[in-house]
Amino acid sequence: MTSPHFPPEIEALAAFDGPFDAYRLPAESCEVLFATYPAGTHIDPHRHASNNVGVITKGELVLTMNGEETRYGPGDWYHVPPETEHSADFAVESAEVEFWFEA
DSSP states (O other): OOSOOSOHHHHTSEEOOSSSEEEEEEETTEEEEEEEEOTTEEEEEEOOSSEEEEEEEESOEEEEETTEEEEEOTTOEEEEOTTOOEEEEESSOEEEEEEEEOO
16 A cells, blocks of 8 residues: 555455555445555546445545546545446555445
8 A cells, every 4th residue: 555644443344355555444334444545546437336435535536437638636526426437546645435325
């Protein structure tokens, strides 16, 4: 994982088994992820069944959905509806809290 960003209590959670570094907090009908991304991280276009919302806590997310690029910085919330193709870029070291709600 990248350098520490979250409190020790969060970093003591189980690791998320996915394409980026995150700590997973079990929750009913929702996955809660505390994710970190090294500078230069790119997540290719993809879709998923979950209804995702997240808040950037460090750095910047460049989210592309429906051909439109939007930038999110610390304190900004984003939303990715279910089955919406999207990609993500993190030019600088970044972190976020993500909520993946069952659709």
